[in-house]
Amino acid sequence: xxxxxxxxxxxxxxxxxxxxxxxxxxxxxxxxxxxxxxxxxxxxxxxxxxxxxxxxxxxxxxxxxxxxxxxxxxxxxxxxxxxxxxxxxxxxxxxxxxxxxxxxxxxxxxxxxxxxxxxxxxxxxxxxxxxxxxxxxxxxxxxxx
Amino acid sequence: xxxxxxxxxxxxxxxxxxxxxxxxxxxxxxxxxxxxxxxxxxxxxxxxxxxxxxxxxxxxxxxxxxxxxxxxxxxxxxxxxxxxxxxxxxxxxxxxxxxxxxxxxxxxxxxxxxxxxxxxxxxxxxxxxxxxxxxxxxxxxxxxx
Numbered sequence: 001x002x003x004x005x006x007x008x009x010x011x012x013x014x015x016x017x018x019x020x021x022x023x024x025x026x027x028x029x030x031x032x033x034x035x036x037x038x039x040x041x042x043x044x045x046x047x048x049x050x051x052x053x054x055x056x057x058x059x060x061x062x063x064x065x066x067x068x069x070x071x072x073x074x075x076x077x078x079x080x081x082x083x084x085x086x087x088x089x090x091x092x093x094x095x096x097x098x099x100x101x102x103x104x105x106x107x108x109x110x111x112x113x114x115x116x117x118x119x120x121x122x123x124x125x126x127x128x129x130x131x132x133x134x135x136x137x138x139x140x141x142x143x144x145x
Numbered sequence: 146x147x148x149x150x151x152x153x154x155x156x157x158x159x160x161x162x163x164x165x166x167x168x169x170x171x172x173x174x175x176x177x178x179x180x181x182x183x184x185x186x187x188x189x190x191x192x193x194x195x196x197x198x199x200x201x202x203x204x205x206x207x208x209x210x211x212x213x214x215x216x217x218x219x220x221x222x223x224x225x226x227x228x229x230x231x232x233x234x235x236x237x238x239x240x241x242x243x244x245x246x247x248x249x250x251x252x253x254x255x256x257x258x259x260x261x262x263x264x265x266x267x268x269x270x271x272x273x274x275x276x277x278x279x280x281x282x283x284x285x286x287x288x289x290x
Contacts, residue, residue, distance in 0.1 A: 026208035028221040063171035
């Protein structure tokens with residue numbers, strides 16, 4: 001049964017964002033995971049002045065990983081990221097869970113969003129021991145499965 | 146207090162390996178995490194005929210991420226990976242936990258190792274909300290901290 005991205009990452013509140021540095025090396029860090037948009041687009045809060053924003057401005061391709069070890073759920077999202085400075089969208093996406101990561105809240109002048117447009121989503125299939133395609137959005141359900 | 150990589154990832158039995166594809170996109174998948182060598186070098190079992198082996202042969206830079214959500218422990222390792230076909234080392238590194246992932250065990254002719262030489266290791270510091278350097282090995286403890 002094909003599942004879409006939103007269903008597969010439900011309840012996973014932290015994702016790992018991997019970016020590429022100018023020297024080709026790859027770095028990761030945890031991010032508060034918000035619910036994907038219906039088409040699979042991902043949004044994250046970030047600090048505008050941060051190495052990850054510099055890294056995506058140099059190389060837009062990123063990976064977003066979700067890991068639920070007890071549930072053996074692993075999801076890999078390959079996409080393109082860019083910083084977005086949209087205060088109205090920030091207000092819509094903000095939730096109290098973000099306060100632990102951004103204690104100054106929406107008043108933080110360094111707060112920004114990172115938008116990730118999904119090119120490929122896969123999830124771990126324990127039976128076959130392989131990653132299998134996931135349809136990013138509801139409209140595409142089954143299209144890549 | 147500076148901690149080395151082996152201490153920081155203790156008890157984290159699954160890591161996420163992110164590789165770069167020829168088109169620049171980044172993919173990840175879960176891997177059984179073995180204890181790092183004293184100098185930080187990481188070893189993973191893999192299938193020799195797999196996309197991750199193809200990907201590291203095209204672009205040796207990888208990221209290995211460890212995530213312990215309840216403990217808020219997040220570790221990022223940037224390094225260079227290469228497949229290694231060394232049956233003697235496989236026998237030394239093999240353990241029963243690997244059977245769930247490689248049911249044919251050491252007799253699997255497609256079994257190989259992936260060696261990751263560490264260039265940079267970082268861990269999430271919840272207080273500052275930033276990644277901070279980790280000394281990869283015991284001998285280097287504190288050298289990058």
